[in-house]
Amino acid sequence: MGRRQREAPPPQPSPPPPDEELDIAAFSDLLRPKGLSIRDVANDGNCFFRAVSDQLYGCEDEHVNLRxxxxxxxxxxxxxxxxxxxEEQSFDEYVNEMRNDAVWADNLELQAISMACNVNIRVHQSGKPSYDIRNHPANNARAIHLSYHFAEHYASVRPLHTADLDGPAHHHPLPPPLPRPPSRNEPQQNEPPVEDNSSRTLRFRKKTQQHSVSSLWKRAERAHHxxxxxxxxxxxAAKNVESSSRGAKDATSTAHAIDKDMKAARKRLETFAETIAFGRSAHRQRGRKNARESKLRLFTSGSASSENDSCSTQLDEGSDDEERYQSCVHRQTATICDALSAIERNALDALDKLEHLERGSKHSHAKHSKGSKRKEQDTRKKERKERRRRAQESVARGETENLCPANIPRLHELDIAI
Structure with a gap:
């Protein structure tokens, strides 16, 4: 008998070329080794909200409420x-138009769903790397997975064990992002920290002229951190001073006020973190959109002369649009940095006040403990004198029945001596 040949494993779907997108079925087969499967939704202009409804509720019926x-x-x-x-459309007009049925969702709606539903979102793309929208800690938020096809359609990505079920999709929390190596424009870790906090805004504005838009958001995020x-x-520090101040009303009230101010500052920092995260995500989306449009222009251009003319005019318009976009990002990041520098100055002043209060409370606590020890010693002396006086009076009256047994032999000796 011949040796039995080993069966070959089933062929795995090959990944698409970088510039080619697959249809939904082929992309679903590509995601299957990762334990995921795509469930398509109706392509009626509500596909994003239908996909989110399938992720959260297991059906597409809640897309109107989610919108x-x-x-x-x-x-x-x-x-x-x-x-x-x-600038051509006001914000209220944009929101009122988005409330209508069959209006396509944009990057703003992804951020709004992430914040309103307390979820983190991962978007899978065919031929491109997936990207995440993280607005919440992984331990406190659910994760939903969507797929984006041909720059116009969203679908729901479910685990394989819930692909054919009607319930919500239960995904594992998104893992933390991998740390990125510092670029040449970013300062190294061994650089000495800058002591002058008042000039943070001026230094920031000088450096923004030398870096790209992505580096602006990175610097704003680092300043926020x-x-x-x-x-x-x-x-x-305010909590420690408030708990350690013994009866000092001024120190307690000051520490309580500082703690209240720091809580308000922390809420403002949360809003700034949301704005920075949204700005970075919008910048990434803008880069992908520009890349797609440039490819479409190359493939749909006509003759060489018309192509050169159209490309020159589109490049001029794109450069103007890019300049306006960069100036808008400059203004936003400068405003955020101004607010962050003001919060930092207030926090540093509060730390100085708390340090002064902590030194004063330690000094007063030492004096208080020293004085209380003296009072306790004086009280004990008075009690001993009072006991001696009562014992002498009882001895003089001959009242031995109320005395302790240790003193009775001494009284008998006293009687015999008398």
């Missing part, structure tokens, strides 16, 4: 999102 929920969130936080709308650490340190 209104996202629009309500945008309307309530208009101050943070109105800067990302084109530093200021958040200072605010948290001031808040903990």
């Amino acid at each position: 209104q929920l996202a629009c309500d969130y945008l309307q309530q936080h208009a101050d943070h999102y109105q800067h990302f709308i084109d 530093d200021v958040s650490a200072i605010v948290e340190k001031a808040r903990r």
Whole structure:
């Protein structure tokens, strides 16, 4: 008998070329080794909200409520999102138009759904790397997975074990992003920190002229991280002073006021973090959109002469649009940095006050403990004198029945001596 040949494993679907997109069925087969499967939804202009409804509720029927929920969130936080709308249309007009049925969702709606529904979103793309929208810690938020096809259609990506079920899709939380190596434009870790906090805004504005838009958002995010650490340190110091001050009303009230201010500053920092995260995500989406449009222009151009003429005019328009976009990002990041520098100055002043209060409370506590020890010693002396006086009076009266047994032999000796 011959040796039995080993069966070959089933062929795995090959990944598409970088510039080619697959249809939904082929892309679903490509995601199957990762334990995922695509469930398509109706392509009626509500595909994004239908896909989110399938992820959260297991059906597409809640897409109307999710659309209104996202629009309500945008309307309530208009101050943070109105800067990302084109100048040709007001923010209220944009939101009112988005409330209508079959209006395509944009990047604003992804952010609004992430914030309103307390979810993190991962978007899978054929021929391109997936990207995440992270607005919440992984331990406190659900994760939903969507797929984006041909720059016009969303679908629901479910785990294989729930692909044929009607319930919601249960995904594992998104893993933390991998740390990126510092670029040449970013400062190294061994650089000495700058002591002058008042000139942070001036230094920021000088450096923004030398870097790209992505580096602007990175610098704003790093400044936000530093200021958040200072605010948290001031808040903990206020809690310590408030708990350690023994009866000092002034110190307690001051520490309580500082703690209240730091809580308000932390809320403002949360809004800034949301704006920075949205700005970076919008910049990535803009880069992908520009790349797609440039490819479409190359493939749909006609003759060589018409192609050169159209490309020159489109490049001029694109350069003007890019300049306006960069100036808008410059203004936003400069405004955020101004606010962060003001919060940082307030937090540093609060730390100085708390340090002074802590030194004063330690000194007063030492004096208080020293005085209380003296009072306790004086009280004990008085009690001993009082006991001796009562014992002498009882001995003089001959009252031995109320005395302790240790004193009775001494009284008998006293009687015999008498």
